[in-house]
Amino acid sequence: MRNAGKVVSKTMILSHVWEYNFDPQTNIVDVLVSRLREKIDRPFEKKLLHTVRGVGYVLRP
Amino acid sequence: MSSDLEKGVRPLFFGLRIALWYATLFVVGSTAIVFLTYYLTATSLAQRDQQIIRGKLGDYAAAYQRGGVRVLAATVRAEQQAAPERLFVRVVDRGVEAVVLSNPEGWDPSKLEIASATLADGTLVQVGKSTELRDELLARFRAALGLVTLLVFAIALTGGWLATQSALGPIRRLSFAVQRIIRTGRTDARVPLDGSGDALDELTELFNAMLDKIEGLVTAMRGALDNVSHDLRTPLTRLRGTAEMALAGPAALDRYREALADCVEETDRVLVMLNALMDISEAESGAMPLRRERVRLADVVERAVDLYRDVADAKGVRLVVEASEDVEATADRTRLEQAAANLIDNAVKYTPPGGRVDVEVRGAGNAALLRVRDTGPGIPPDERPRIFDRLFRGDRSRAERGLGLGLSLVKAIVEAHGGTVAVDSEPGAM
Numbered sequence: 001m002r003n004a005g006k007v008v009s010k011t012m013i014l015s016h017v018w019e020y021n022f023d024p025q026t027n028i029v030d031v032l033v034s035r036l037r038e039k040i041d042r043p044f045e046k047k048l049l050h051t052v053r054g055v056g057y058v059l060r061p
Numbered sequence: 062m063s064s065d066l067e068k069g070v071r072p073l074f075f076g077l078r079i080a081l082w083y084a085t086l087f088v089v090g091s092t093a094i095v096f097l098t099y100y101l102t103a104t105s106l107a108q109r110d111q112q113i114i115r116g117k118l119g120d121y122a123a124a125y126q127r128g129g130v131r132v133l134a135a136t137v138r139a140e141q142q143a144a145p146e147r148l149f150v151r152v153v154d155r156g157v158e159a160v161v162l163s164n165p166e167g168w169d170p171s172k173l174e175i176a177s178a179t180l181a182d183g184t185l186v187q188v189g190k191s192t193e194l195r196d197e198l199l200a201r202f203r204a205a206l207g208l209v210t211l212l213v214f215a216i217a218l219t220g221g222w223l224a225t226q227s228a229l230g231p232i233r234r235l236s237f238a239v240q241r242i243i244r245t246g247r248t249d250a251r252v253p254l255d256g257s258g259d260a261l262d263e264l265t266e267l268f269n270a271m272l273d274k275i276e277g278l279v280t281a282m283r284g285a286l287d288n289v290s291h292d293l294r295t296p297l298t299r300l301r302g303t304a305e306m307a308l309a310g311p312a313a314l315d316r317y318r319e320a321l322a323d324c325v326e327e328t329d330r331v332l333v334m335l336n337a338l339m340d341i342s343e344a345e346s347g348a349m350p351l352r353r354e355r356v357r358l359a360d361v362v363e364r365a366v367d368l369y370r371d372v373a374d375a376k377g378v379r380l381v382v383e384a385s386e387d388v389e390a391t392a393d394r395t396r397l398e399q400a401a402a403n404l405i406d407n408a409v410k411y412t413p414p415g416g417r418v419d420v421e422v423r424g425a426g427n428a429a430l431l432r433v434r435d436t437g438p439g440i441p442p443d444e445r446p447r448i449f450d451r452l453f454r455g456d457r458s459r460a461e462r463g464l465g466l467g468l469s470l471v472k473a474i475v476e477a478h479g480g481t482v483a484v485d486s487e488p489g490a491m
Contacts, residue, residue, distance in 0.1 A: 022340070022395075
């Protein structure tokens with residue numbers, strides 16, 4: 001929740017979550033975020049996880 | 062042009078220099094022999110003359126002692142008439158009176174070889190022999206020797222020249238081949254072998270081997286550059302198209318936003334590709350900094366698998382790890398993880414849903430083995446040697462998104478650590 005309200009890039013997510021400092025070929029982060037979205041957003045009316053196209057993701061109430 | 066000329070002339074100068082050295086040694090040797098011969102001949106001729114006049118001197122001294130000047134004069138006259146060569150004879154009586162008994166006409170007293178004997182009563186008897194004949198003989202000998210020396214010099218120079226020419230032939234061919242390559246930039250020229258199997262032939266062979274190697278490298282680099290240019294052009298063209306469309310259409314914030322997002326995504330793709338290319342060339346050239354430490358391969362694999370667990374799950378691919386806990390390697394942890402991640406990435410990407418990816422770590426003698434197996438479609442035999450090439454994508458892999466750089470990076474990283482990569486595959490029915 002440290003970055004709530006701020007847009008975080010895929011690279012930031014990769015290096016924070018897995019401490020990976022290189023580009024994976026597959027879009028690992030997209031898959032992860034879509035699974036997260038299924039868990040926290042799909043059951044509810046109000047969406048929290050938003051995609052900022054081209055930049056990254058943001059957690060916004 | 063001047064440098065070209067210089068290159069062409071240098072072997073000739075080299076040949077001339079060797080020929081001159083050869084000739085100089087030859088001439089110095091033969092000159093020494095000639096001088097020795099001349100000296101020995103001259104000395105032995107002088108010795109023979111001395112022997113002759115000393116013999117006569119003995120006879121004449123005895124005749125003088127027998128009957129004084131008169132008997133001596135008679136003896137000399139009698140002898141000189143019969144002798145083929147007349148000798149110079151004189152008697153000096155106690156340093157007072159000189160009696161010349163024989164002084165053949167036209168003889169120059171300075172050109173005489175003289176022997177003297179002082180008798181008991183103080184009388185000096187001298188016998189001289191002309192050195193004119195001897196000098197003439199020696200002069201002829203000198204002329205002959207000079208001619209011989211000149212001849213030897215000429216033979217030495219010609220011989221040396223011919224010998225060095227034939228020895229320098231292969232060097233010159235080598236030099237011409239190099240010049241041709243420098244001038245035309247074509248590395249497919251080869252230097253013909255003369256089949257003698259000597260050191261020069263060996264050098265030529267080595268040179269040809271070096272050319273093969275350079276040609277291979279240049280071809281590979283040219284191919285890589287072509288591929289990179291081609292693969293960069295596509296995303297950049299799309300990028301430009303997107304921006305152009307946005308600018309051409311009506312001004313609307315939403316459209317701009319959309320276009321910019323497209324541009325950022327496209328740029329990311331290019332950057333990913335460029336980063337991977339730079340990593341590969343850094344690892345291949347040995348410029349990649351490696352922070353080596355003892356690394357447990359099981360940890361490396363675990364972290365890489367962790368990264369792809371969700372992707373595999375989402376795709377319906379089972380990711381199975383079987384890692385020996387005690388296998389260690391001295392390696393850069395991050396780079397090794399990168400390599401492992403790329404292998405797993407590749408396996409997961411090309412394995413259809415319902416398939417399975419096996420990641421295995423075990424010790425193999427002194428080495429550590431990391432093996433990733435999948436139940437994907439497999440790689441046809443003709444593509445197998447090329448899958449580690451930069452930007453190579455097999456015919457069946459084109460459906461998937463990818464750059465064709467993952468496996469090249471794996472190979473580059475593993476080889477930078479002193480390891481090897483290999484592929485084995487049985488193309489399946491798919």
